[in-house]
Amino acid sequence: MELTASVEISRPATDVFAYLAEPRNNPLWQKGMKRCEWITDGPIAVGSQYRQEASFLGRSVVSLFEVVELAEGTSITFETIESTFPIKVRRWVEDRGVGTCLVSAVIGGGPRVPRFLEGLVGKIAQRSVTADYERLGAALVA
Numbered sequence: 549m550e551l552t553a554s555v556e557i558s559r560p561a562t563d564v565f566a567y568l569a570e571p572r573n574n575p576l577w578q579k580g581m582k583r584c585e586w587i588t589d590g591p592i593a594v595g596s597q598y599r600q601e602a603s604f605l606g607r608s609v610v611s612l613f614e615v616v617e618l619a620e621g622t623s624i625t626f627e628t629i630e631s632t633f634p635i636k637v638r639r640w641v642e643d644r645g646v647g648t649c650l651v652s653a654v655i656g657g658g659p660r661v662p663r664f665l666e667g668l669v670g671k672i673a674q675r676s677v678t679a680d681y682e683r684l685g686a687a688l689v690a
Contacts, residue, residue, distance in 0.1 A: 551673055553681040554652040559688050561649035562621055565641045567688060568651065569624045571598045571613070577684040579676065580604055587612075594618050597629070604673075609633045628657070653681065 557564055567573055569592055571584040582601040590596070596615045603609065611631035618624050623640035635657035642650045655677060 549657065549673065551655040551677045552653065553655075553677045554650060555681045555685040556644065556648060556650050557685045557688050558648050560647050561641045561643040564649050564651060564688060565621050565624075568639050568641065568684075569618075571600065571626070574600070577687045578602075578680045579683070592618065592624075598626075604633060604676075611635075633657075651681065651684065653677070 571586070574584045575581040580603045582603065584598055584600045586596065586598045588596045588598075592615060594615050594617065598613050600611045600613060601608070602611070609632060611628045611633060613626045614629050616625050616627045616636075617638070619640075621641075623638065625636065625638040627636040628634045635655055637653065637655050639651065639653045642652070644650055
C-alpha cells in the first residue's frame with residue numbers, strides 16, 4: 549500500500565520542517581497517535597530512533613522507528629524496525645516563497661490484512677492520512 553498527501557502551509561519551510569522532523573509533535577496533528585518519544589539522545593540524525601504508540605482501526609500499534617534518510621531542512625524518512633504495522637514515511641518541504649511552503653508525504657507499507665480487504669483498508673488509510681495533513685496545515689497556521 550502506498551499513500552500520499554500534500555498541503556500548502558503559510559509558514560516558512562524551515563519552521564515547518566523543524567516541526568515535521570520532531571516525532572513528539574505527531575500526536576498534535578495525527579489522529580490516533582497517542583505518544584512518540586525519542587529513545588536515542590542527541591540531535592536528529594540518520595540512525596536516531598523513536599518509539600510510537602498509536603491506534604489504527606481500533607487496534608493498538610506500538611512501533612519502533614529509525615531515521616533512515618535526512619536532508620536537513622528539506623526531507624526526512626522514518627522506517628519501522630519493530631512493528632505489527634511496518635511502514636516507511638518520507639516527508640519533505642518545498643519553499644514556495646513569501647513564507648509559504650508545500651509539505652508532501654509518501655507512506656508505504658501498512659498492516660497485514662486479507663487480500664479481499666486491501667482496497668477497503670487502503671481507502672480508510674488514505675482518508676486518514678489526508679485528514680492528518682489537513683490538521684497539520686491548520687495547526688501550523690493557527
